[in-house]
Amino acid sequence: MFGRKKTLNDELSPQAPPAEERPGAKNRPTPKRRDQEAANRRPLIVADRKAARTQDKEARRRSMAQQRQAMLVGDERYLPARDKGPRRRFIRDAVDARWNLGEFMLPVMLLVLLLSFVKATWALLVVFLLVYGLILVAVIDAALMWRRTKKALVRKFGETGRGDAWYAVMRAFQMRRTRMPKPQVARGEHPA
Structure with missing residues (x-):
């Protein structure tokens, strides 16, 4: 009614040539919003x-x-997140480079378990001394190890992070073969 009628000439006229591709442009029409939303829609x-x-x-x-x-x-x-980062790597290397008394706790505890089956008073005394003596010495060793490691951490990174002490002590109380991530340094090969 208000528009002009298409004539035969309009219908036969050639289409506009496709636009040439420009570098840096997307070179396609922007999709409709409803089409994009439908493509991204997934059921809950x-x-x-x-x-x-x-x-x-x-x-x-x-x-x-x-x-x-x-x-x-x-x-x-x-x-995993708890083991990532250069600080945690440094702590692992510092713990793995030394002999820790805590790593001998499990084998000694097995020996104590065997001695506890013996019904002699001398065996009970040995069990008592072994258990509490080893625990005391291992805790002291872990505290000294953490003091040295903390000094080296502060020297290298400027600070210690939350949970670093617990991370180092727990690693020191594991047997070397069972530690994860696996030790990457040999004993005596302290980190710089």
């Missing part, structure tokens, strides 16, 4: 829960395998 609850659970399990399994491999080789990218 998936229709096939079994498939979703299987997919989640598989993703978690891959992630854990990657993390375990990183723990074995010391790859910083995939370590």
Whole structure:
């Protein structure tokens, strides 16, 4: 009614030539908002829960395998958050470079367990002295180790972080073979 009628000539006229591509431009029309929202829309609850659970399990399994491999080789990218960072690496190396009395606690406790089955009074005295003596000496050793490590940490990084002392002491009380991430330095090879 108000527009002009299309004539045969308008319909046959050639279309406008496609715009030439410009470097740095997106070179396509902007999509409609409703089309973009529809493309991004996902249901809150998936229709096939079994498939979703299987997919989640598989993703978690891959992630854990990657993390375990990183723990074995010391790859910083995939370590858990508690083990990441140069400060934690320094603490691990400082603990792994020395002999710790705490790492002998488990074998001694097994010996104490065997001695506790002996019904002699001398065995009970040995058990008592071994248990409490080793615990006392191991705690003192861990405290001295942390003091030296803390001085080196402050010298190198300017400060210690929250939980660093507990991280060092707990690592010192583990047997060297069972420590994760695996020790990357030999004994006596102290970090610089």
